[in-house]
Structure formats: structure tokens, C-alpha cells
Amino acid sequence: KAGVTQTPRYLIKTRGQQVTLSCSPISGHRSVSWYQQTPGQGLQFLFEYFSETQRNKGNFPGRFSGRQFSNSRSEMNVSTLELGDSALYLCASSLEQANTIYFGEGSWLTVV
Amino acid sequence: SQQGEEDPQALSIQEGENATMNCSYKTSINNLQWYRQNSGRGLVHLILIRSNEREKHSGRLRVTLDTSKKSSSLLITASRAADTASYFCATARGLFYNFNKFYFGSGTKLNVKP
Numbered sequence: 001k002a003g004v005t006q007t008p009r010y011l012i013k014t015r016g017q018q019v020t021l022s023c024s025p026i027s028g029h030r031s032v033s034w035y036q037q038t039p040g041q042g043l044q045f046l047f048e049y050f051s052e053t054q055r056n057k058g059n060f061p062g063r064f065s066g067r068q069f070s071n072s073r074s075e076m077n078v079s080t081l082e083l084g085d086s087a088l089y090l091c092a093s094s095l096e097q098a099n100t101i102y103f104g105e106g107s108w109l110t111v112v
Numbered sequence: 113s114q115q116g117e118e119d120p121q122a123l124s125i126q127e128g129e130n131a132t133m134n135c136s137y138k139t140s141i142n143n144l145q146w147y148r149q150n151s152g153r154g155l156v157h158l159i160l161i162r163s164n165e166r167e168k169h170s171g172r173l174r175v176t177l178d179t180s181k182k183s184s185s186l187l188i189t190a191s192r193a194a195d196t197a198s199y200f201c202a203t204a205r206g207l208f209y210n211f212n213k214f215y216f217g218s219g220t221k222l223n224v225k226p
Contacts, residue, residue, distance in 0.1 A: 004154070033212040043155075043200065043216035056213045090154060094212055099143050099204065101212050103154035 002027065004104035006091050012110045018079040021107045025072050025093030032074040033101060034066060037088040046089075049074055050096065081111045118201060118220040126225050131188040133220040135201030136181075142204040144177055145214070146186050149198045158186075158199075193226045 005024040013019050025032050033048040033056075045058040049068035066076040072093075078085055088108055092101035119134045135144070143162045147155040161168045161177045161184065168175045174187040188195055198221045202214040 031212055035216075042218050043202075045213045045215070048212045058213070088152070092155075092212070099160055100145065100157050101214070102157065103147075105154040106152075108152070 004091055004093050004102055006089075006104035006107050008107060009105065010108045010110075012112060013081050014112055015081055015083060017081050018077060019081060019109060020075055020077045021089055021091075021109075023074045023076075023091030023093075023104060025074070025091075026102055029093035029095055029102070030072050031094045031096060031101075032068055032072060033092050033094075034074070034076050035090045035092065036060075037090060037106070038084075038086070043090070046076065078109075083111050085109065086111045118199070118217040120220060121218070122221045122223070124223040124225065125191060127191060127193055129191055129224075131191050131195070131222055131224070133186045133199050133222070135184045135186070135217050137184075137201070137203045137215070137217075138182065139203075139205050141179075144175075144184050144204075145202045146173075146175060146184075147200045147202060147216075149200065149219070151197075155200065188222075191222075191224045193224050196222060196224045198222070 007022045031050045034046040035043050037043045047054055047066050048056040052068045063079045068074045088106045090103050090106045092103045094101045117136050145160045146158040149155045159170045159175050161175050172189045177184045198219045200219045201217045
């Protein structure tokens with residue numbers, strides 16, 4: 001079974017631009033969550049989607065948004081990029097009401 | 113903000129030795145999990161221990177949980193160079209399903225020298 005797939009793996013953007021990251025969950029997994037990892041703040045929860053609905057949200061500004069499609073694939077968007085948004089963005093998927101989440105390899109975002 | 117703290121922040125051992133990492137957390141939890149992350153890669157799930165369990169084993173891994181002290185430890189026995197990675201504990205707060213909102217510790221960077 002294929003794992004969680006994230007694209008792109010690496011990208012560089014300039015301040016003020018926006019970025020969209022994509023995540024394809026493990027087949028059969030309908031819950032998709034997103035995390036941001038930085039050296040200073042560590043791993044932080046962004047949001048979680050299930051059946052195209054956001055069910056939980058972390059403490060991030062409104063510039064961070066996401067969505068989920070009917071095939072469970074998910075995207076997250078960051079608008080008006082700031083230098084501090086440089087991070088590894090990790091997507092994870094799981095079965096409904098499962099305790100274990102499975103991570104993709106992440107998307108490295110560098111904002112210059 | 114991070115829920116837990118791992119201790120030590122870094123650990124360097126020789127191949128074949130045991131490695132012990134500790135995790136402390138702040139609030140009541142439903143379960144605690146350990147993940148491994150190789151440099152710049154995604155996290156790999158290692159083991160889950162529920163709040164009503166005290167010890168769990170998986171291969172060379174042994175996890176303990178002390179809810180009275182709000183702490184957990186991960187023991188890797190007979191370490192290998194391939195175990196070199198960062199190890200994180202993750203907790204789910206409260207007693208009910210939390211929609212995959214996990215709180216991660218700051219991680220222990222393990223270096224196993226061949």
C-alpha cells in the first residue's frame with residue numbers, strides 16, 4: 001500500500017507570495033492532518049480534515065488555510081508568505097477515530 | 113506550544129549499547145506515542161501506549177508510561193547505526209478522540225556510532 005504522498009518536496013518562495021502544498025493520504029484513510037515543523041517551535045498542529053470538513057484547528061493565523069477533496073486528498077495554502085513560514089510542512093493521514101497517524105515525507109518551504 | 117519535553121536533547125552511544133530517552137508532559141492524556149524522524153524526512157510511528165498501560169514492547173523497543181509523574185521513557189536495546197535519528201513523543205490530550213491533534217515534544221537526537 002502506498003504511503004502518504006506530499007508534493008512538492010522542496011520549494012522556494014519570496015515574501016508576500018502564496019504557496020499551495022498537496023497531500024495524498026494512504027488509500028482508505030479519510031482523515032488528513034497538517035503539521036508545521038521548525039527548529040524554534042518544533043512540531044505544531046495546523047488543522048485536520050475529514051470528509052471535506054475541518055474538524056480541528058491549531059493556533060495559526062488565518063493566512064494558513066486548507067481544504068480536502070472528495071477523494072480525501074488535501075491541500076494547504078499559505079498566503080502573504082513571511083520569512084518565519086520557512087519550515088517543513090508535514091501531512092499525516094489516519095483511519096477515522098484512529099490513534100495513529102502516518103506521515104508523509106514533508107514539503108520543505110523556504111521563504112526568501 | 114509544545115506539550116512535552118524530551119530528555120536528553122542529544123544522546124551519543126556506541127553500536128550495541130542501549131539508548132534511553134525520556135518524555136515529560138503537562139496535562140492528562142488519552143495515549144502517548146513515539147515517533148522517529150530521520151534527518152529532513154517524515155516521522156515514522158514506532159509505538160503507542162494507552163493511558164491505562166504501564167509498559168509496552170515492540171521488537172527492540174520498550175516504552176513505559178507513568179501517568180502519576182506524567183512521564184514516559186523509550187528504551188532501544190542493542191542499538192544499531194540505523195537507529196540514528198530524532199525521537200519524539202506525542203500526546204493526545206484529554207480522554208476522548210482529539211481529531212488527530214497531537215502535541216509533540218522537542219525531540220531527542222540520537223547518534224549511534226558504528
